[in-house]
Amino acid sequence: MAAHDSSAADWPHARREDAMALRPNPTLRQRRLGAELRRMREQAGFGGSQLARALGVNPAQITQMEAGKTGISVERLRTIAAACMCVNEELITALAEIITERGKVGWWESYRGTLSENFLEIAELEDQARGITTYTITLVPGLLQTESYATAVFSQAYPPIPQREIELRTAFRIQRQQTVRSGETKYTAFIHEAALHMQFGGPQVRADQLDALIEDAGVPGITIRVLPFDGTGLPSPIDNFTYADGPIPDLDTVQSDTGFGIRRLDMPVHVARFRAIIARMDSAALPADESREFIRSLRKEMKNKHE
Template identity: 65%
Template sequence: MALRSNPTLRQLRLGAELRRMREQAGLGGSQLARALGINPAHVTQMESGRTGISVERLRTIAALCMCVNEPLIEALADIITDRDKRGWWEEYRGRLSQDFLEIAEIEGPARGLSTYTMAFVHGLLQTDAYASAIFARSYPRLPGHEVELRTAFRLRRQHVIRSGSTPFAAYIHEAALRMQFSGAKVQAEQLGALVEASDQPNIAIRVVLFDADTIPLPNENFTYVEGPVEELDTVQADSGVGNLLFDAPAHTARFRSLLAQIGSAALSEGESREFIRTIQKDMERTHA
């Protein structure tokens, strides 16, 4: 079987979980290879996502590694059986960077999504004009066709929550509600879209006020993605050089704790809706 040159994020995650399973059993790569009757290099290739495995081999590895977490094994088996299914984001491969595709890939099968943003409204809730304004302010400046492409991709991502099948909790700092990327009119329209979105049963929008004193550091803008089992949860965090992805248990536990802190400090959904309406009215008066 030819080795993959560019494994997908799910293929990489499967490999990482195989490695984690082996390490938790205290086995080295050579030991597992000997037990499987394969070359140690093959173990490295499986764990790096460069070659696929069958569900039968997955179960053999789980048994050799003394893994009795059947829900996790079943979730990994689903990744294997879904390997030939192409996500809609594959249409953009070669046109957008890997960072864009990875975000869509982890959001697509999510059991639930929770986000926290401080300077902007999360992409899954952005209007066309707001998203375009953000991309247009990139530095160095992007050409117009790139702004249009990225905006179209971002709006298409929103189907994951607009369909109503994925629970979505958005924690938005007050700064993001007041930050203007293209004037008061665009911001007022964005705030109105937030109010409308908050009426959907699967979408919860809660505001963190300026005076909240139990929130994380200002650079913590992140999305917590719930997998089919907790062991497959993933966190995507923003950085100035691209996406940062975390899936180690210690990291996901840290971000779950951060979400709990933010939730304890945020306004309720009803209070948040009214607060957003108040700012929206102020913005509307500004550009009237």
């Protein structure tokens, strides 16, 4: 059997992988690699034990690899792909790149132990993305928030959080913004008009935030699109979300934020749904230049009223 023969040649790698200590906290990328290995196996119609027999390894090792608990070599990846009859070379190459990045430490790791895993993982998702699209309906997106606006948002958390954690979360959010302000990652923000009217921290905070949006709308690589109240063709009500472009479309990821927690979606059917939602918003939102003028008009309205 071809799959069995290729696994026999890979046995030295299997022994090294078996000897590796299990990761207590696999990163988002490591878990995504594992999820893709599981998807590859399931698409081939294999159970975990079947794939283990084809590879000549312990079934527990399959479970650990698919959970991101243990690493694999690029050679092992290709052995698995061959056993699962995967001919998507673009996907295999992209997964191999994840493996070769092993040992890379992101800036967010310095916050480990002080902020929750959800904070670290959105920073990792954004850092690895080739492009980012966000949609917000009640808040200015975190990647465009001013420091005072972010502080005001965190200060309104319920139950309340300590001042020290508010400062930590704010500093982390501002540091995340370097991903898009550097110009290396294209960023499109769809902002519902409701978010532009919401008050966090009072009129001055809102005024400063509108000024910042007007300025950011002119930054290369950043596109701001407003979805006005009277717009038509909007999708049915949905939660705030972040769509992160992977190195290939098969590795795109969606993070959906709700009042009850965060969900990360990578199944093709879920990702395709959000891709279609973005296409509808692209048709319904004001063009970038009109969006900037729209925000400018709201700022002028505030100035006439409060200043």
